[in-house]
Amino acid sequence: MVNVTIDGIKVSVPNGSTILQAAKEVGIKVPTLCYHPDQAVKANCRVCVCEVEGNRLLQAACSQPVFEGMVVKTKTPKVIEARKTILELILSHHPQDCLNCIRNGNCELQDLSAEYIIRDNPFELKVRGLEKDLSTPAIFRDPDKCVLCRRCIDACTVIQSVSALGVEKRGCESMVVPTMGGNLIDSPCVMCGQCVHACPVGAIGEIEDIDKLMAAIADPDTIVVTQIAPAVRLALGEEIGMATGDLPMEVFVAGLRHLGFDYVLHTNFTADLTILEEGNELLQRLTTGGTLPMFTSCSPGWINFCETYYPDLLDNLSTCKSPQQMFGSLVKTYWADKMNIEPQKVVSVSIMPCTAKKFEAARPEMNSSGYQDVDIVLTTREIGKLFRMSGLDFSRLEPSPFDSWMGAYTGAAVIFGATGGVMEAALRTVYEVVTKKELTDVNFTFARGFEGIKEAEIDLDGTKVKVAIAHTLSNARKLMDQVRAGESPYHFIEIMACPGGCIGGGGQPITKANVKRIERIGAIYDEDASLPLRKSHDNPEVKVLYDEFLHEPLGHKSHELLHTHYHAKNKKCL
């Protein structure tokens, strides 16, 4: 331990702590911009400077380790002057665009400018006038707003091992750009949106589709039907001033009805359906010598990654569409028919924790209903914005149940939102199908938690199945390299592109730190445990779907509507 004094307060902190950490320990917040709690220290913005006794130069609190007897002052006039000047310099080439900005109200630079009372900037405003990148349906870049902190590069390279972003040129000419200085769509970007979480400002964000939704709701000739992904509810509360997990499901549904949705259904329904299709596909591969290990296919960021970096392993991917797309193809066929609604009037909306889902919905092959299966994808953040605009008081809304035929779900579907959830849900069903015995304990706890890679061997009445679970694409890469080398011991691998699974998806409320993601995972398993039905094959509406329409898992209709195939992306720059 090392004894230091921060603004006159004595504290002892572990060896190797930084000034920033020591200050936090005594309850003093030192401002930061390039610092990110889950990333390596970059120390390139200098907003965090402090005075250290005996040092003529100011020190960066995020990178400077403390030493025995160190005396630090975090807010002397000299320090404040320096921070102000640094901010003024950053702002002198930053567009003064807060009122139109996607991060208005949730921007680290805006907050710092307010905190440091920036008024008359002495430096002349000179914006570089760089072009916006609107090349993808999911993620945009607005390089003029970039403060060159490089947090996005860390997210893309270290967490995701995609390396779609890098720095071009140097000095005042330098800029963060997609590979080869081109557009995102030509880079290996998988549209996971983790760079959006990392970015302190509005230089990277999701392409918003709010206007499309408003137009559909305003159109009297359309019937607007929505699905909600399992990870959305518990994080959405964070957008509307509630604690994680505190927004009750049926209050959320009531809110959507107020916004003007005609029918509110649930992606959980097709998550349960996915388990039946994918579980049976696994059993079929196991018994007929199919390609193994089989990989899950519900995370579109992961699908993009596999198509980009592991095109030789596409046969290992389950042919099951993601729950979003299964929902999309059923809502304009089975459901519309059952409800006596003309399918061409249905506008199929999905509310997702994910930015890559916007890209997935726009894939040309996703039209097996005869129409585009999913018309509009909104992120949790976008629906949060609509809720804030609506002026609704959620504490006073009368709860409202889901609509029928694609609204029922089990706990197995709920846990799809967390890393390991699909595996656990699949095992709950596969176990009972194979052994014909009832599970005494549905909890496969090895599959839970934030560890990067988890594995287990499951005994299905004598048949041993080895499974692995990975979240983030850098962890996925480890398992994929094993498979490519012919050394994978597994039969079944679950991959989620985002840290923590969908609860940490690129479309979720901006979260800088993994502690928030871990909190959301807790809320997911609470919800699972609170539900009467916890196995996908017990979902009553899924039973009706098979009885009346699909007839059997992996049957003719399933293949037509619920399964797909993948394409190597042939990106030239990896």
Next chain:
Amino acid sequence: MDYKNIIAKFADVPGGMIEAFHAIQDEFSYLPEEAIIEAAKVFGVPAADAYGVATFYSYFSVKSRGKNIIRICESAPCHIAGADEVVAALERELGITMGNSTADGRFALEFAQCVGQCQATPVITVNSKPYFDVTPAKVVEIIAEYK
């Protein structure tokens, strides 16, 4: 030589990527995109990083340009000595503006920072060979050497 062979020559050299880029640029007068992507593969780094290296040094160009690269120093001493007139003469002679290449792919015109020959300003270099005390009249002769 094909860029793949050039890169292969430097594959085991520490810091070989920059060396390879120099050699490629000597051959092609710029770094073609495919060459940067190939170098990334050979040196085991993401293409985004290889591109970062290629753009970090102003000496490298990632845009295709004429074979003979004429650079004119734009630092203050050369500027005062009449670099402007030399620029005008170069542009007139070649029929292009600074930063561009002739349609026949023979010449490229670029600005450079001080090349350390301030005793004989203005200075231009052609493919790194310096010419001193350049005047508009001399420009015509110099270009003729490379035609």
